[in-house]
Amino acid sequence: MKKEAVAVAPHKKQGFFGEIRQNFWLYMLIMPCILFAIVFKYIPMVGIVIAFQDYNPIKGMFGSEFVGLENFKYFFRGSQWLQITFNTLYLNVLFIITGTIASVVIAIMITELGKNLFVRFNQSVMIFPNFISYAVVAMFAQAFIGSDDGYVNRWIEMFGGNPISFYSESSVWPLILVIIRIWKGAGYGAIVYMAAIVGIDNGVYEAARIDGASRMQTIFRITVPMLKDTVILLTLLSVGNIFYGDFGMIYTLVGDNSMLFSTTDVIDTYVFRSIRTSGSMGMSAAVGLYQSLIGFFLVIGVNALAKKFSPESAIF
Amino acid sequence: MSKKLNRFGTAALAAIMAASVLAGCGGDNSSSTADNSESGNTASEGSTVAEPTKEHLDITCYLWGDKPNQMDDVIAEFESRTADELNMSIDFNWAPQSDYTNNIKLKLSAGEEVDMCFDAPWMNMNTFIAQGNYRDLTSYFHNPDYPGLEAAFSEEFMSNNLMGENSDTVYGIPLTQSFGEGGMIFIRGDLREKYGLEPVTDLESFEAYLQAIVENEPSMIPFVMNGDGSYGALSIFDAQTPEKAIGKIEAGLWDVELASGVTATLYIQDYEVKDCVISGEPASASANFPAPYNTTDLSSYEAVRDWYEKGYIEKDVVTRQDAQATFTSGKGASFMWGAAQYNSVLSSLTQSVEGAELEIWNYDPLTANDVLGMKKGSYTAWNFICIPVTTSDEKTDRIMEFFDWMFSSTENHDLFEWGIEGTNFTAVDEDQYDYPEDLDLSTNYNFPGYELTWNPNFIRYPVGYPDDVLQIMKNANNPDVYYDPMLSGFRFNGDPVKNQLANPDFATAQTRRSNLSLGIFEDVAAENAAIDEEVTNNKTLQEDIADIKEEVIKQAEVYLEKRKAQDEENGTVYPTVADLEAQLGE
Structure with a gap:
């Protein structure tokens, strides 16, 4: 480890090639990642051209007719695109905020508990839901919140309340989706924060304890502030996808239930419904491009904000 | 030297790891070449x-x-x-x-x-x-x-x-x-007998059965239907009044499917299109249709709502995915499915529910009474x-x-x-099949014939099916049971209006309207009126629908001209309510 660090440390002004020669093996180390990004992330960008074409698979990308912005129009043809865009943003903001808080809390709790078999077991239990597909989650959800024999309604009845028909009550769905999302993702999301906590210098905690800091004080004065950079970094990364509705989640849980559209219909489900009969590749590419462009500008914007208020946590 | 080797080793390791990721992507290819x-x-x-x-x-x-x-x-x-x-x-x-x-x-x-x-x-x-x-x-x-x-x-x-x-x-x-689906209702015969009911032969006796389930089997869903409304209660109610469908075509109103889930109703007089209404449009769009078809008939939808309120249909029907599995696992007391599925339903039901008996009810009075030439159907694949x-x-x-x-x-x-004769099946006579003894059906050859082999001249019926199931299957394949609708050969090409068809509001209105068939709305008429109002006030959607209609009419007229000559040559006569009543009265 130390030897590598020595190799990087002396930094003279040598220009691009000098830099490459100086750190040749380190660059070789990162080469596969760069190649991966070029092959799987940059070259496929040529496909963006499909969004501007009346795409015909046999004629291919270079032979299909160019139609300009025609493919983008249909999305804005609908009267609900504002509502849909709002739902997408609103749900994703909810997911990001609640998910981050839940993950950080779990990470702190687990690290504070130390390392024993019981803690390890609980940690695994919390990570496990991440590997359950939404199709199965949808069945769980039905068993819990179903009207005829759902557990929640049985409990409500047991305490003398009136059962709630969850599948026709659109207002409760943002909450249901948030709970499912936390249950499924928070444990897994905590892994990164746990790694960050382990990375905090133990000396800081020791010094604090010698000065008489309580456990809560060390958490709120040391751990949480030290996690700030990681939180900002991960939030920045998720903001890039904020315009993508979680199709796998929402469509399997809500499906074509029109009674829930007002709060759960997001860009991806809306688009799916409207072009599932025509299946036009140009139109789906156009919407995908629209979502990524907005996500791109949001990332730039949020990064600029991060740079202003906490320069060391910005990505670039 | 060793330091250099070390570095080289690390870089090489990284490259190998990356290569293994890439190889994972190519996995599919290599297996297909092996195939x-x-x-x-x-x-x-x-x-x-x-x-x-x-x-x-x-x-x-x-x-x-x-x-x-x-x-x-x-x-x-x-x-x-x-x-x-x-x-x-x-x-x-x-x-x-x-x-x-x-x-x-x-x-x-x-x-x-x-x-x-x-x-x-x-x-x-x-x-x-x-x-x-x-x-x-x-x-x-x-x-x-x-x-x-x-x-x-x-x-x-x-x-x-x-x-x-x-x-x-x-x-x-x-x-x-x-020509048709050959749908029927699967019923649990053991439960029917347990509650002392006569065999189900009509809507009334079926409702009695559903009522008995509601009263005695609280954990069961009396009638299971899918959340998308397919194979649902609506088709049972619609089938009970065949004169409505025949009356509609006698008045010159012909339905044609434009795209999956999008139906147009054309008002045709003397092979000329007078008007066109597309599913999802408000009731006011059919103002030019002859009475009583100029207003929306919601009676079947209200009947579904009635079932929903009585508990015959589950509360969360909109989330139901697999009606067949629900029935065969013993959670449902009846459901609708094609007659051809009789064997698979029977085997999975008896496997998972001890003592279960399967009975069927043919809910379609036309095929049950062997009425000829009154069902819509044609050689349209x-x-x-x-x-x-x-x-x-x-x-x-x-x-x-x-x-x-x-x-x-x-x-x-x-x-x-069917597979290799003697191994996967045995041919019986010209038009029947059976399975060799001790054959494990779960691992037997099961090619989906509708993707390669189906043809009206090569049909085999299973040996040992109950007569009422065979009657439905045979009627579904019998050309005489069907009339050839005027637009049977008309295939709408949606490409010129694909942007209009892709208007998302169109799909939303249709999804909302198809949810009416589930019975989940307390006031069917009010929900229907709400959709109507929203569609009427949506200017872009109105323009798009107008464009689609224009294209439908244009294409239909080309077809109808050809059809007219064809009908004149064949002397085609379309069915009338009088014919239907005469046959049913016999």
């Missing part, structure tokens, strides 16, 4: 036995669904039987239905070989024809060089399956057996095998020779539809 070589091998074995007269050819065929059990055995048998005559190997590729349409597009985009593939008007077919991606196969039909095809695809059959700009071209081999234009002339000829071979004899046809 290829495997089928190639068996073929060459076959060809060394009998000296081929034609050059060996590999055909790639794309279908959807799971690969059938024992498919390789059947292909090996096919290759050894036809090494002389056809000398070809067919490599069948399978993809899940949800991925299939995109899969085909991607394969074609990537320039991979797709010699023939399944397609349908509810998949890519209409768009692909408009884009000129499928071969014109017209010349292979009614062609004495292809006697098998000539015999299996009559002129009447083919005339309802012509497509293209002038509706005069064959773009796919039509696959169909029956919904499934096709198409050949992309990228396939060479020679290959196309050879593919059509394969179909000619398959449809030239029952024996050839049965090999693909």
Whole structure:
């Protein structure tokens, strides 16, 4: 480890090639990642051209007719695109905020508990839901919140309340989706924060304890502030996808239930419904491009904000 | 030196790890080449036995669904039987239905070989024809060089399956057996007897059965239906009043499906389109229709709501995915499904519920009473095998020779539809089949015939089915039970108005309207009126619907002109309510 660090440390002004020669093996180390990004992330960008074409698979990308912005129009043809865009943003903001808080809390709790078999077991239990597909989650959800024999309604009845028909009550769905999302993702999301906590210098905690800091004080004065950079970094990364509705989640849980559209219909489900009969590749590419462009500008914007208020946590 | 080696080692390790990721991506490819070589091998074995007269050819065929059990055995048998005559190997590729349409597009985009593939008007077919991606196969039909095809695809059959700009071209081999779905209600006979009820023969006795379940089996769903409304209560109620459907066509109102889930009703007088209404439109759109069809009839929807309130339909019906599995696991007391599924329902029900007995009710009074010529149906196929234009002339000829071979004899046809005789099934007489003793049905050959082999001339019925089930199946395949609707050969090409059809509000309005058939809305009329109002006030949607209508009318008129000549030549007479009443009265 130390030897590598020595190799990087002396930094003279040598220009691009000098830099490459100086750190040749380190660059070789990162080469596969760069190649991966070029092959799987940059070259496929040529496909963006499909969004501007009346795409015909046999004629291919270079032979299909160019139609300009025609493919983008249909999305804005609908009267609900504002509502849909709002739902997408609103749900994703909810997911990001609640998910981050839940993950950080779990990470702190687990690290504070130390390392024993019981803690390890609980940690695994919390990570496990991440590997359950939404199709199965949808069945769980039905068993819990179903009207005829759902557990929640049985409990409500047991305490003398009136059962709630969850599948026709659109207002409760943002909450249901948030709970499912936390249950499924928070444990897994905590892994990164746990790694960050382990990375905090133990000396800081020791010094604090010698000065008489309580456990809560060390958490709120040391751990949480030290996690700030990681939180900002991960939030920045998720903001890039904020315009993508979680199709796998929402469509399997809500499906074509029109009674829930007002709060759960997001860009991806809306688009799916409207072009599932025509299946036009140009139109789906156009919407995908629209979502990524907005996500791109949001990332730039949020990064600029991060740079202003906490320069060391910005990505670039 | 050792430091350098170390660094090199680390970099190499990183490269190997990356390479293994890449190899993971390519995994699919290598397995498919393995498949290829495997089928190639068996073929060459076959060809060394009998000296081929034609050059060996590999055909790639794309279908959807799971690969059938024992498919390789059947292909090996096919290759050894036809090494002389056809000398070809067919490599069948399978993809899940949800991925299939995109899969085909991607394969074609990537320039991979797709010699023939399944397609349908509810998949890519209409768009692909408009884009000129499928071969014109017209010349292979009614062609004495292809006697098998000539015999299996009559002129009447083919005339309802012509497509293209002038509706005069064959773009796919039509696959169909029956004219209608042959739907029926599956009932738990053991429960019916337990509660002392007579066999279910009509709506009244069925409702009595449902009521008994509500009262005595609180954990069961009396009537299970899917959340998308398919195979639902609405069709039961609609079937009880056949005079409504016949009255509608007598008044000149013909329905035609434009795209999956989008129906247009054309008002036709003397083969001229007077007006057109598209599903999703408000009631006011049908103002020009003759009474009483100028108002929306919600009575069937209200009847569904009534069932919902009585508890015959579950509260969360909108989330129900698999009605059959719910029924066969013992959680449901009845559901609707095709008669052809009788055997599979019976076996999975008796496997999971001890003492369960299966009974059926034919909810359609027309087929139950063997009424003739009153059900809507025709040789309009919904499934096709198409050949992309990228396939060479020679290959196309050879593919059509394969179909000619398959449809030239029952024996050839049965090999693909039922498997190897004696192993997978036994042929009984001309038109029945049975299974050899001790055959494990769960691992038996199960080819989805609707993707390759279905044809009205090659139908086998199972031995040992109850008479009432067979009656439904036979009626579904009997041309005399059906009348040929005026627009049976009309295939709407949505390509010129695809942007309008893609208006998301259109889909939303339709989804909301189809949810009416589930009974989940307390006030059906109010919800319907709310949708109407929203659609009426949506200016862009109104404009889009107007464009679609214009295109529908334009295309329908081209077809109707042809149809008029055809009807005059054949002396076609369309059914009337008076005919229906006369038959039902008998």
